[in-house]
Amino acid sequence: MPKLVDHEERRAHIIDALLRSAANDGLHSVTMRSVATEAGISVRLVQYYFDTKEKLLLAAMTRLAGRMGERVQRRVRATGAGTDPRGIIEAVLLEAVPTDDESRAFHLIHTEYAVLSVTDPALAGQPFLAAPNEMEAFLATHLATARRSGDTDPTLDPHQEAAVLLATSAGLGLSVLLDQRTPDQATATLHYHLNRIFPTRM
Amino acid sequence: MPKLVDHEERRAHIIDALLRSAANDGLHSVTMRSVATEAGISVRLVQYYFDTKEKLLLAAMTRLAGRMGERVQRRVRATGAGTDPRGIIEAVLLEAVPTDDESRAFHLIHTEYAVLSVTDPALAGQPFLAAPNEMEAFLATHLATARRSGDTDPTLDPHQEAAVLLATSAGLGLSVLLDQRTPDQATATLHYHLNRIFPTRM
DNA sequence: GTTTTGATGGTATGGTTGTACCACAAAAAC
DNA sequence: GTTTTTGTGGTACAACCATACCATCAAAAC
Numbered sequence: 001m002p003k004l005v006d007h008e009e010r011r012a013h014i015i016d017a018l019l020r021s022a023a024n025d026g027l028h029s030v031t032m033r034s035v036a037t038e039a040g041i042s043v044r045l046v047q048y049y050f051d052t053k054e055k056l057l058l059a060a061m062t063r064l065a066g067r068m069g070e071r072v073q074r075r076v077r078a079t080g081a082g083t084d085p086r087g088i089i090e091a092v093l094l095e096a097v098p099t100d101d102e103s104r105a106f107h108l109i110h111t112e113y114a115v116l117s118v119t120d121p122a123l124a125g126q127p128f129l130a131a132p133n134e135m136e137a138f139l140a141t142h143l144a145t146a147r148r149s150g151d152t153d154p155t156l157d158p159h160q161e162a163a164v165l166l167a168t169s170a171g172l173g174l175s176v177l178l179d180q181r182t183p184d185q186a187t188a189t190l191h192y193h194l195n196r197i198f199p200t201r202m
Numbered sequence: 203m204p205k206l207v208d209h210e211e212r213r214a215h216i217i218d219a220l221l222r223s224a225a226n227d228g229l230h231s232v233t234m235r236s237v238a239t240e241a242g243i244s245v246r247l248v249q250y251y252f253d254t255k256e257k258l259l260l261a262a263m264t265r266l267a268g269r270m271g272e273r274v275q276r277r278v279r280a281t282g283a284g285t286d287p288r289g290i291i292e293a294v295l296l297e298a299v300p301t302d303d304e305s306r307a308f309h310l311i312h313t314e315y316a317v318l319s320v321t322d323p324a325l326a327g328q329p330f331l332a333a334p335n336e337m338e339a340f341l342a343t344h345l346a347t348a349r350r351s352g353d354t355d356p357t358l359d360p361h362q363e364a365a366v367l368l369a370t371s372a373g374l375g376l377s378v379l380l381d382q383r384t385p386d387q388a389t390a391t392l393h394y395h396l397n398r399i400f401p402t403r404m
Numbered sequence: 405g406t407t408t409t410g411a412t413g414g415t416a417t418g419g420t421t422g423t424a425c426c427a428c429a430a431a432a433a434c
Numbered sequence: 435g436t437t438t439t440t441g442t443g444g445t446a447c448a449a450c451c452a453t454a455c456c457a458t459c460a461a462a463a464c
Contacts, residue, residue: 004431005441026321028230032422042443043422053422108320114380115317118310119228125381132382160394164370167377167391171369174376178316179327180334181365189369192362206461207411234452244413245452255452408463416455425446433438 011049014039015060023105027112030057054122061113065127068110071095072135085146086198089139093165093190096173099183108177136162143197151198161197168193213251216241217262225307229314232259256324263315267329270312273297274337287348288400291341295367295392298375301385310379338364345399353400363399370395 017039022030032053036043050056076091098104117123139162146152172186181189219241224232234255238245252258278293300306319325341364348354374388383391 026318028318029321031420033420044443044445045441047423048441051423108317112317114376115310115314116228116230118379118381119231128380129382132377156398157394160391163374163383163387163391164395167373168366168370169373170376171371171373172365174316174372175334175369177320178330179320180331185365189362189365192359193366196358233450235450246413246415247411249453250411253453406464408461410459410461412458412460414455414457417453418451419453420451421449423447423449425444427444428442429440430442431438431440434436 007049011059012063014041014046014049014056015063018056018060019064019105019109022109022112027109027116032056058123061117061123061127064106064110064113065131067106068131071106085142085149085151086194088142089165090190090194092135092139093169093194094187096169097183097186097190098173098176104177107173111174111177132166136166139165146198153197153199156197165193165197209251213261214265216243216248216251216258217265220258220262221266221307221311224311224314229311229318234258260325263319263325263329266308266312266315267333269308270333273308287344287351287353288396290344291367292392292396294337294341295371295396296389298371299385299388299392300375300378306379309375313376313379334368338368341367348400355399355401358399367395367399 014035018030018035021034021038025034032043032046035056036046039046046056050059072092072095075095076088079087079091096107098107113123114128117125117128136159140158143152143156143158143161147154147156147158169190172181172189175181176183176186216237220232220237223236223240227236234245234248237258238248241248248258252261274294274297277297278290281289281293298309300309315325316330319327319330338361342360345354345358345360345363349356349358349360371392374383374391377383378385378388
């Protein structure tokens with residue numbers, strides 16, 4: 001059987017098992033054993049490919065952060081809306097609102113990691129610092145474009161407004177996770193706010 | 203020594219120890235032992251007053267939710283701004299932004315509990331459902347008042363705007379916890395948004 | 405003054421967790 | 435054909451955790 005295995009593929013497989021395991025019972029209840037079982041392999045193998053649990057957790061976090069980027073990009077492309085600022089912005093923000101089970105699980109783990117990284121020095125910040133900064137700059141750019149085209153209130157501050165939008169979608173997404181709002185309500189609230197920023201002239 | 207103790211006081215003392223312990227190393231690393239040590243008593247006593255860890259965690263969560271209400275109320279009163287809608291709304295929202303170490307610890311634990319309650323059925327939602335609903339209604343009421351007085355855009359929807367405001371402050375608060383923003387930046391962004399809702403006429 | 409009760413300490417127990425260790429087979433290297 | 439290397443399984447171990455159990459002692463009740 002020992003047929004010279006592709007390590008990266010194997011690691012990805014194990015990380016996916018971890019994420020699946022975390023989706024069910026929460027990140028805190030992930031153990032070497034639960035991951036091994038979920039991946040259908042022995043605990044020894046998880047050790048073999050990741051050495052320690054800390055490294056495994058870190059690798060999974062990195063992969064998760066990467067996926068977040070892919071998700072946002074995919075969504076933006078899926079709108080087909082080319083370079084329409086409002087369409088792009090809306091796509092980015094809506095990604096934060098979990099709708100189906102899959103996205104709910106994804107955002108739950110992402111949030112659990114974010115909160116955990118505050119107290120766990122081994123998981124210290126990077127992935128959760130760079131991404132939002134990029135996103136905020138991205139939103140600000142498109143808001144500035146829209147403002148130049150006269151699609152928004154000219155007194156609007158693109159940078160501050162980008163921060164507000166990002167915080168709003170994060171807050172709405174969190175509230176959906178906590179079952180304080182339904183996904184539909186959150187989406188409606190986001191649309192309301194976007195409508196105020198991009199007034200429909202008529 | 204066994205001098206007929208005030209149970210409620212004792213329980214409060216233990217819960218405070220738990221919160222202090224959680225503030226340092228995160229809620230996930232709270233154990234019966236760490237709580238006992240922090241409270242300066244034996245593990246047996248923690249058992250005696252709370253029976254099981256689950257009940258202890260639940261009691262601490264309830265107390266935490268109660269404190270959140272006190273904090274908001276205290277802040278609103280502290281503004282002295284009587285019934286000025288903008289002052290009241292601003293006070294409520296700013297409470298979500300951690301500034302000093304104390305409020306940071308408080309909000310961190312609160313967030314950890316909120317996230318934990320998603321996956322842990324024993325901690326299921328109540329406290330994290332009722333409070334935000336109340337707050338949202340509270341904000342909507344004051345927004346409606348302000349709108350009637352002509353202090354806001356008349357086309358603004360008080361209920362949706364309340365949802366936006368709450369989500370924004372939650373998102374900003376979270377980003378401060380994650381060290382994505384400084385408290386000052388978050389406060390500035392919040393002020394920016396409030397200035398757009400309450401236009402300074404001149 | 406005896407008996408009950410409330411409060412406390414100490415310790416044992418059963419389970420779980422991360423990790424280290426030992427063994428082994430199959431392929432690769434030479 | 436021998437010798438490394440690589441992948442894999444099983445298991446042992448030390449630490450830790452929540453909780454159950456046993457003992458004690460002072461105050462309260464009577």
